[in-house]
Amino acid sequence: MPFLGGSSPAQAKGVIATGLMVVEDVVYIGLGVLLAATAFWLLGSVVWTFVSELISHPLSGQIVGLLDQMLLVLLIIELLYTVQVSFREHSLVAEPFLVVALIAVVRKVLVLSAQIPQLPDANETAFRHQVIELGLLSAMVVVFVGSLIVLQKHARAVGHDDNDR
Numbered sequence: 470m471p472f473l474g475g476s477s478p479a480q481a482k483g484v485i486a487t488g489l490m491v492v493e494d495v496v497y498i499g500l501g502v503l504l505a506a507t508a509f510w511l512l513g514s515v516v517w518t519f520v521s522e523l524i525s526h527p528l529s530g531q532i533v534g535l536l537d538q539m540l541l542v543l544l545i546i547e548l549l550y551t552v553q554v555s556f557r558e559h560s561l562v563a564e565p566f567l568v569v570a571l572i573a574v575v576r577k578v579l580v581l582s583a584q585i586p587q588l589p590d591a592n593e594t595a596f597r598h599q600v601i602e603l604g605l606l607s608a609m610v611v612v613f614v615g616s617l618i619v620l621q622k623h624a625r626a627v628g629h630d631d632n633d634r
Contacts, residue, residue, distance in 0.1 A: 490559065497556040504549040511542045533583035540576040547572055564620055571613040578606045 515538045522531045551565035581603055588596050 493559070494556065497552055501549060501552050501556070504545055504552060508542055508545040508549065511538065511545065515539055515542060533580065537576060537580055540572060540579070544569060544572045544576065564617065567613050567617050567620070571610065571617070574606050574609045574613065578603060578610070581606070 515535060518531070518538070519535055522535075547565065547569045551562075551569060554562050554565055581599055585596070585599055588599070
């Protein structure tokens with residue numbers, strides 16, 4: 470039975486799969502361009518803030534904010550790398566996502582740690598909540614780092630198995 474003007478169902482599936490891959494590539498390219506533009510814009514903002522604060526004020530009061538912005542730029546660059554790997558391999562790879570998550574958690578830990586001394590002394594509940602959040606974030610760091618180690622050991626073991634053949 471003819472399908473789509475004389476082509477077989479297998480040929481139609483191939484055309485559809487190719488079309489979907491093209492759509493996927495276009496979306497990845499668009500995401501990459503947007504992430505790159507955002508990273509450049511944020512990097513310029515960080516440099517501008519750093520230079521203006523260095524000239525006009527003592528930098529010590531702005532270090533946490535600058536570090537937060539720099540880690541955000543790093544996070545966006547890691548997301549860009551994740552998009553690039555997904556574009557190139559046409560599959561999801563866990564390691565770049567774990568690195569992005571690890572950077573996001575470390576960023577949050579740094580910001581929370583810097584905010585603790587600024588809490589009012591009388592607000593013990595807010596302090597307790599931040600300490601609990603820091604504990605959970607620290608546990609997440611351990612889990613993410615452990616996951617990265619396991620993935621890297623697995624990749625090395627698979628590489629050794631492939632080299633033995």
